[in-house]
Amino acid sequence: MKEFLENVRGLMPLVHNITNYVTVNDVANVLLACGGSPIMSDEPEDVEDITSICGGLNINIGTLHKTSIDGMVRAGKRANALSHPVLLDPVGAGASVFRTNTALKLMEELKLTVIRGNISEIKTLYLGSGTTKGVDADIADAVTEENLEESIVFVKSFAKKEGCIIAVTGAIDLVTDGDRCYVIRNGRPEMGKITGTGCQLSGMMTAYLTANPEHPLDAAAAAVCVMGLAGETAWKRMEDGDGNATYRNRIIDAIYNMTGEDLEKGAVYEVR
Amino acid sequence: MKEFLENVRGLMPLVHNITNYVTVNDVANVLLACGGSPIMSDEPEDVEDITSICGGLNINIGTLHKTSIDGMVRAGKRANALSHPVLLDPVGAGASVFRTNTALKLMEELKLTVIRGNISEIKTLYLGSGTTKGVDADIADAVTEENLEESIVFVKSFAKKEGCIIAVTGAIDLVTDGDRCYVIRNGRPEMGKITGTGCQLSGMMTAYLTANPEHPLDAAAAAVCVMGLAGETAWKRMEDGDGNATYRNRIIDAIYNMTGEDLEKGAVYEVR
Amino acid sequence: MKEFLENVRGLMPLVHNITNYVTVNDVANVLLACGGSPIMSDEPEDVEDITSICGGLNINIGTLHKTSIDGMVRAGKRANALSHPVLLDPVGAGASVFRTNTALKLMEELKLTVIRGNISEIKTLYLGSGTTKGVDADIADAVTEENLEESIVFVKSFAKKEGCIIAVTGAIDLVTDGDRCYVIRNGRPEMGKITGTGCQLSGMMTAYLTANPEHPLDAAAAAVCVMGLAGETAWKRMEDGDGNATYRNRIIDAIYNMTGEDLEKGAVYEVR
Structure with a gap:
C-alpha cells in the first residue's frame, strides 16, 4: 500500500472540500497531514473556479444548507467534466x-467515484429511504464478524448497481468496487468518541484518489488503513488523564508522521 | 450529583445543536466527552426531522444568520411538542x-427549559434591551461575593417571571428555577481565555437535561459543576509553556475522564 | 517592539471578525492568546452594531458567501466612519x-488599513486578476533572498498606490506602508502544514493595529514577528511523534506566553 501514500506526499493533491462547519478545520489539517492541500468553498458562484484548479472534490452533507446543494451539483459537474475524482x-x-433526498439527488446527477459512510447511511441510500440514529451507525446494523459475509455481498451489489466504489466504515471497514472487497480491521473503538473522524477520512480519501487515479479502489482502501492505523499509533501515545481532545490531536499527528513503511507494516486487511 | 453524570453516560442522549460556527467543533467533542452524542443542523428544512430523532435541543445565537432563526423556531416548536428540553x-x-431581539423572540415563541448566559446577556434579556462588551460579561456586572445576595434575588425573580431555569455563569455561577438557587464556585479564571467554554457548557447541559428529565435544576447545576471542575483538573495538568490551546484540550479530556465519584468529591456548591 | 505587544495585553482590544468557517476557532483562540478579545458576526443586519462596540475589524474572504459581502461592506463602512482599523x-x-472581484470591490469601497496575504494573492490584487494555486502561494512567486530587492520595490509601490499597509507573508515577510519596509525572517516552514496560520495572523494583527493606533506599520510588523517567533518557540517544544495538530496548539500556547522581552529578543527583522 506504500506507493499510494507516497504518491500523495509526492504529488500534494489540491482537494476541493464542500463540507460541514463542525469538522472542517480537522479535515483541513488532516489533508495537510497526509500530504495534500485543502481548499474549502461552497458558494455556488465560487465552486466551479475552485474545482477547476483542484485535482479532486470531496462533498459532505453534514450541516447541509439549501443554498449549498446548487454548489455541490455545480462543483460535481465541473469535476466530472474534468475527470476529477x-x-x-x-x-x-x-x-x-x-x-x-439530497444524497440521492447527488447520486443521480453526478458521476461519483466513491460513496463513503457508515452502514446506516449506506443502507439508507441503497433503500432510497430509512432512518439512522443521528450521524452514528445503528449498532444493530454494524458490520460484524458474524454478518461479514452478507455485508460483503450487500456492499458489492450496491457498488455494482451504482457503478462506484462503496466504502463502509465502522469496527470492520469494507471498501469495494463491486468486484473486489477490502475488509479492513485497523482502528480503535475510541475513535468514535472524536467528532468527525469519518469526515476527516473522506477528505484524506479524496487526496488518495486524486494522487492515484489508476487505482481508485486500492487508494481508497489505503486511506482507510491510514486512518485506522493512525488511531492505533495515536492510542499508544495516550497518557493518564488524556481524553478525546488529545486523542484527536494525536491521530492527526500520527497521519503527519506516517511513512509508506509504517503503512505497509501496520495495515490489517484482506481482499475478498 | 453523581447520578446526573452517570445517567448521561448510561443513556448517551442525542442532542440537536443549532450553534455558531466558531465553537461548534468543541461543542461536539464536549458532548462526546461527557457521554452524549451531538448532531448539528440549522437548515429550516432539516431541523424538524433532526430534532425528532434527538432527545434535547441546544440553541445558540452566536454568529446568528437571519435564515437560521426560522430553523431555531421550527426546531424549538417541534422539541416543545415532543417535550424535549x-x-x-x-x-x-x-x-x-x-x-x-432574536433572543427575546425565541423566549416568546418557545417554552425554554434553561436560559444559560453570562450576567450581561441575562440582564439584557431581563430588561429587554441593553448593551454588553461583546460576548464577555461586563466586569462591573459580574456576580461577586459582595453582590451575591442581590444577584440571587435577581436571577430567582427572572426565573419565576420566565417560568424556566436561569443559569448565569462567571466567577460564581448561579443556577435557579426561581425557588432554589445553586451557587457554584468551581472553575478557574483562565477558562475565560479559551473561546467557547460557555457554548461547550450549553451543549453539555442540554445532554444533562435530556438524561435527567425529572430533575432539570439539579442536572443543569451538575453540568456547571462538571465544566468548572474539569477546568480545575485540567489546570493541574498544565506544564511550563502550555497556554490556552493546550488548556482547551485538557478541559475536554478532563470531562472525558470524569467519574461520578470525581464530581461528588470536586463539586463546590451550596443551595440557597 | 515590546510596547506594541504590551499595549495589546493592556488594552484588550475587542476585534470584530468576518472570517471563514475553516479557521475561525483558531482565530478566536489566537486573539485571546495575544491579549485581545474576539467577536464574530457576518450577518448584514448584525455587523454594524457589532463593529460599533469593537475597536477593529478583520475581514477574511475564505469560504466567502454572496450574502456575507454586504456584511463586509456595511461593517467596513461603519468601521471607517468610526476610524477603526x-x-x-x-x-x-x-x-x-x-x-x-470581491477583494477588489472591498478595496474600492473601503478605506483599508492593511491588506495581508501571500505573494500570489497580493500580486493578483495588484494586477486586478490572475490565478493562484489554491490558497497557498505559488512557490515560483515566493519572496526569496534572490528576488528580495524587486519584491520590496513591488510591495512599496503597491502600498503607495493603495494608500494602505501591505503585508506579504511567506518564508520572508514584508510589511510596508510604501515608505519603510519591514523585512522579517521569523517563522518556520512547518507552519505551512497547519491550516490557517495566515488567518490567525490577520486576526492578531487587527488587535495590534487596534491597540497601537499611532503606529500601524510597526504594530503590523510586530504581529508578524510574534507569529513567526511563536512558530519557532513552539517548534522547540515538539516531541517525537508530534505533528501538525500538536504544532498548532503549541503555537497558540507560545503566543499566550510571549512577553514583550521575548519578542524584543526573538524578533528578526530589518527595515529598508
Missing part, C-alpha cells in the same frame, strides 16, 4: 428526509 | 439589536 | 473570479 460523504442520510 | 444560549444578547 | 485578508484571491 468525486467523493460523497452522506452524513446523516436517513436522519432527515432533506439529507436523504 | 430546550436550552437557549443568548450569545451576544445586548451586543446588537439583532441578537437581543 | 480595517484589515483585509484576501484568502484565495486569484483562485476564483468571485474571490478576486
Whole structure:
C-alpha cells in the first residue's frame, strides 16, 4: 500500500472540500497531514473556479444548507467534466428526509467515484429511504464478524448497481468496487468518541484518489488503513488523564508522521 | 450529583445543536466527552426531522444568520411538542439589536427549559434591551461575593417571571428555577481565555437535561459543576509553556475522564 | 517592539471578525492568546452594531458567501466612519473570479488599513486578476533572498498606490506602508502544514493595529514577528511523534506566553 501514500506526499493533491462547519478545520489539517492541500468553498458562484484548479472534490452533507446543494451539483459537474475524482460523504442520510433526498439527488446527477459512510447511511441510500440514529451507525446494523459475509455481498451489489466504489466504515471497514472487497480491521473503538473522524477520512480519501487515479479502489482502501492505523499509533501515545481532545490531536499527528513503511507494516486487511 | 453524570453516560442522549460556527467543533467533542452524542443542523428544512430523532435541543445565537432563526423556531416548536428540553444560549444578547431581539423572540415563541448566559446577556434579556462588551460579561456586572445576595434575588425573580431555569455563569455561577438557587464556585479564571467554554457548557447541559428529565435544576447545576471542575483538573495538568490551546484540550479530556465519584468529591456548591 | 505587544495585553482590544468557517476557532483562540478579545458576526443586519462596540475589524474572504459581502461592506463602512482599523485578508484571491472581484470591490469601497496575504494573492490584487494555486502561494512567486530587492520595490509601490499597509507573508515577510519596509525572517516552514496560520495572523494583527493606533506599520510588523517567533518557540517544544495538530496548539500556547522581552529578543527583522 506504500506507493499510494507516497504518491500523495509526492504529488500534494489540491482537494476541493464542500463540507460541514463542525469538522472542517480537522479535515483541513488532516489533508495537510497526509500530504495534500485543502481548499474549502461552497458558494455556488465560487465552486466551479475552485474545482477547476483542484485535482479532486470531496462533498459532505453534514450541516447541509439549501443554498449549498446548487454548489455541490455545480462543483460535481465541473469535476466530472474534468475527470476529477468525486467523493460523497452522506452524513446523516436517513436522519432527515432533506439529507436523504439530497444524497440521492447527488447520486443521480453526478458521476461519483466513491460513496463513503457508515452502514446506516449506506443502507439508507441503497433503500432510497430509512432512518439512522443521528450521524452514528445503528449498532444493530454494524458490520460484524458474524454478518461479514452478507455485508460483503450487500456492499458489492450496491457498488455494482451504482457503478462506484462503496466504502463502509465502522469496527470492520469494507471498501469495494463491486468486484473486489477490502475488509479492513485497523482502528480503535475510541475513535468514535472524536467528532468527525469519518469526515476527516473522506477528505484524506479524496487526496488518495486524486494522487492515484489508476487505482481508485486500492487508494481508497489505503486511506482507510491510514486512518485506522493512525488511531492505533495515536492510542499508544495516550497518557493518564488524556481524553478525546488529545486523542484527536494525536491521530492527526500520527497521519503527519506516517511513512509508506509504517503503512505497509501496520495495515490489517484482506481482499475478498 | 453523581447520578446526573452517570445517567448521561448510561443513556448517551442525542442532542440537536443549532450553534455558531466558531465553537461548534468543541461543542461536539464536549458532548462526546461527557457521554452524549451531538448532531448539528440549522437548515429550516432539516431541523424538524433532526430534532425528532434527538432527545434535547441546544440553541445558540452566536454568529446568528437571519435564515437560521426560522430553523431555531421550527426546531424549538417541534422539541416543545415532543417535550424535549430546550436550552437557549443568548450569545451576544445586548451586543446588537439583532441578537437581543432574536433572543427575546425565541423566549416568546418557545417554552425554554434553561436560559444559560453570562450576567450581561441575562440582564439584557431581563430588561429587554441593553448593551454588553461583546460576548464577555461586563466586569462591573459580574456576580461577586459582595453582590451575591442581590444577584440571587435577581436571577430567582427572572426565573419565576420566565417560568424556566436561569443559569448565569462567571466567577460564581448561579443556577435557579426561581425557588432554589445553586451557587457554584468551581472553575478557574483562565477558562475565560479559551473561546467557547460557555457554548461547550450549553451543549453539555442540554445532554444533562435530556438524561435527567425529572430533575432539570439539579442536572443543569451538575453540568456547571462538571465544566468548572474539569477546568480545575485540567489546570493541574498544565506544564511550563502550555497556554490556552493546550488548556482547551485538557478541559475536554478532563470531562472525558470524569467519574461520578470525581464530581461528588470536586463539586463546590451550596443551595440557597 | 515590546510596547506594541504590551499595549495589546493592556488594552484588550475587542476585534470584530468576518472570517471563514475553516479557521475561525483558531482565530478566536489566537486573539485571546495575544491579549485581545474576539467577536464574530457576518450577518448584514448584525455587523454594524457589532463593529460599533469593537475597536477593529478583520475581514477574511475564505469560504466567502454572496450574502456575507454586504456584511463586509456595511461593517467596513461603519468601521471607517468610526476610524477603526480595517484589515483585509484576501484568502484565495486569484483562485476564483468571485474571490478576486470581491477583494477588489472591498478595496474600492473601503478605506483599508492593511491588506495581508501571500505573494500570489497580493500580486493578483495588484494586477486586478490572475490565478493562484489554491490558497497557498505559488512557490515560483515566493519572496526569496534572490528576488528580495524587486519584491520590496513591488510591495512599496503597491502600498503607495493603495494608500494602505501591505503585508506579504511567506518564508520572508514584508510589511510596508510604501515608505519603510519591514523585512522579517521569523517563522518556520512547518507552519505551512497547519491550516490557517495566515488567518490567525490577520486576526492578531487587527488587535495590534487596534491597540497601537499611532503606529500601524510597526504594530503590523510586530504581529508578524510574534507569529513567526511563536512558530519557532513552539517548534522547540515538539516531541517525537508530534505533528501538525500538536504544532498548532503549541503555537497558540507560545503566543499566550510571549512577553514583550521575548519578542524584543526573538524578533528578526530589518527595515529598508
